[in-house]
Amino acid sequence: MAYKITDECISCGACEPECPVQAISEGETSYKIDPKKCIECVGHFDSSRCAEVCPVGAPVPDPAHPRK
Numbered sequence: 001m002a003y004k005i006t007d008e009c010i011s012c013g014a015c016e017p018e019c020p021v022q023a024i025s026e027g028e029t030s031y032k033i034d035p036k037k038c039i040e041c042v043g044h045f046d047s048s049r050c051a052e053v054c055p056v057g058a059p060v061p062d063p064a065h066p067r068k
Contacts, residue, residue: 013031039067042067
């Protein structure tokens with residue numbers, strides 16, 4: 001399932017360079033994840049890097065976008 005970034009995001013930018021498929025970008029008020037690009041880091045890392053590096057836990061699984 002793709003990840004999404006919640007309103008907890010503090011726009012620190014820690015997550016963006018960690019994404020192996022460039023699914024994370026800076027929005028107007030916080031970072032966002034393109035669910036069509038997000039692969040949960042499968043094949044690159046053992047777990048989702050954005051969630052690991054986020055100091056406030058803003059990236060979370062998005063049940064509205066399950067993996068295909």
